[in-house]
Amino acid sequence: xxxxxxxxxxxxEAAGIELGDGRPRNGFTFRRSxxxxxxxxxxxxxxxxxxxxSIPPIPKPFAPEDETALREALKRCSPSTFEAAVQFRKTGNxxxxxxxxxxxxxxFVEPDLRMKLKDADDDLRLIEDLGIDSLTMMEIVILVEDxxxxxxxxxxxRNLRTVGDVKTFIDCKIRGLPLPKPTKFIPIEHIGAVMPIxxxxxxxxxxxxxxxxxxxxxxxxxxxxxLQGHFKNNPVxxxxxxxxxxxxxxxxxxxxxxxxxxxKAVNSAQIFFTxxxxxxxxxxCKPGDILTLSIKPKRNKMPLATFEGAIRVGQEKAVIAEExxxxxxxxxxxxxxxxxxxxxxxxxxxxxxxxxxSVITPPxxxxxxx
Numbered sequence: 001x002x003x004x005x006x007x008x009x010x011x012x013e014a015a016g017i018e019l020g021d022g023r024p025r026n027g028f029t030f031r032r033s034x035x036x037x038x039x040x041x042x043x044x045x046x047x048x049x050x051x052x053x054s055i056p057p058i059p060k061p062f063a064p065e066d067e068t069a070l071r072e073a074l075k076r077c078s079p080s081t082f083e084a085a086v087q088f089r090k091t092g093n094x095x096x097x098x099x100x101x102x103x104x105x106x107x108f109v110e111p112d113l114r115m116k117l118k119d120a121d122d123d124l125r126l127i128e129d130l131g132i133d134s135l136t137m138m139e140i141v142i143l144v145e146d147x148x149x150x151x152x153x154x155x156x157x158r159n160l161r162t163v164g165d166v167k168t169f170i171d172c173k174i175r176g177l178p179l180p181k182p183t184k185f186i187p188i189e190h191i192g193a194v195m196p197i198x199x200x201x202x203x204x205x206x207x208x209x210x211x212x213x214x215x216x217x218x219x220x221x222x223x224x225x226x227l228q229g230h231f232k233n234n235p236v237x238x239x240x241x242x243x244x245x246x247x248x249x250x251x252x253x254x255x256x257x258x259x260x261x262x263x264k265a266v267n268s269a270q271i272f273f274t275x276x277x278x279x280x281x282x283x284x285c286k287p288g289d290i291l292t293l294s295i296k297p298k299r300n301k302m303p304l305a306t307f308e309g310a311i312r313v314g315q316e317k318a319v320i321a322e323e324x325x326x327x328x329x330x331x332x333x334x335x336x337x338x339x340x341x342x343x344x345x346x347x348x349x350x351x352x353x354x355x356x357x358s359v360i361t362p363p364x365x366x367x368x369x370x
Contacts, residue, residue, distance in 0.1 A: 278322025
């Protein structure tokens with residue numbers, strides 16, 4: 001979200017401004033009727049910065065006039081969104097919040113894109129996948145504030161890039177929990193800079209890493225060397241290569257999402273594939289398909305890390321792996337220049353021996369802050 005987004009945020013600083021008449025404001029014209037008025041909300045959930053304990057919300061009495069106002073606010077949302085909002089306002093139970101958030105987002109998404117929200121895919125990107133621009137994002141935020149009776153600061157919006165980011169952020173606000181660290185979006189240039197695996201055996205075009213998961217994409221171009229013989233006159237992406245791609249995403253998670261011991265970093269030269277269980281292939285994948293990969297850590301303690309993984313093509317399941325296992329080692333962190341090209345290789349099979357500890361500089365964290 002660039003300069004346009006920052007300028008739109010400034011609109012929220014104007015207290016009591018009516019934005020529903022379609023006239024330009026600071027160079028922007030609102031396409032929909034939007035009203036924003038500054039208000040004091042003593043019943044909003046607060047967060048105690050000195051503790052990690054959740055502060056449960058105390059629901060206000062929900063009067064009939066409140067239900068009427070809520071119905072009017074959500075009149076263009078689905079009935080299930082309204083029912084979830086009513087239950088939240090009556091009980092304060094945050095389990096109803098995801099349904100409200102998805103319903104509000106759906107109300108502002110173009111009709112031909114709403115099917116993407118049906119599977120509740122947290123990896124959906126607000127801009128790229130759902131076509132939500134800066135102005136529409138502000139409309140969503142204003143409606144969420146009104147419906148959930150909460151306030152959202154401008155600075156808190158800049159790191160919301162996916163549906164999952166929005167759901168997690170609002171859930172933390174409601175429960176009074178510390179806000180999670182923002183998801184890191186990693187382009188191919190940075191992936192190549194930090195990964196021990198390199199082309200032509202690197203199967204990640206882009207990726208994002210958070211503290212709880214990693215997601216990536218790879219487009220099958222048809223030019224992959226192994227497709228020349230797999231199969232004759234019928235190129236099909238090998239299932240073993242798709243498992244390799246999930247393994248590579250797990251490697252990237254260890255390098256960029258895993259929190260190591262103080263003074264240590266994961267050594268990219270000492271990450272090896274050890275096993276994969278519960279694998280099921282559901283779909284043939286061919287040139288032109290875009291693989292959407294996702295992994296989530298299950299157990300992560302040096303020297304063993306295990307993940308669950310999945311690959312989709314659009315909304316169709318392609319591959320499921322119940323458990324992917326890697327071993328890894330730490331290295332001492334030193335102040336040194338970040339290497340442009342890391343060591344080459346692939347996610348190999350361990351041939352015995354104990355991973356050695358060496359000296360290394362944490363890669364992408366320096367590269368992205370340069």
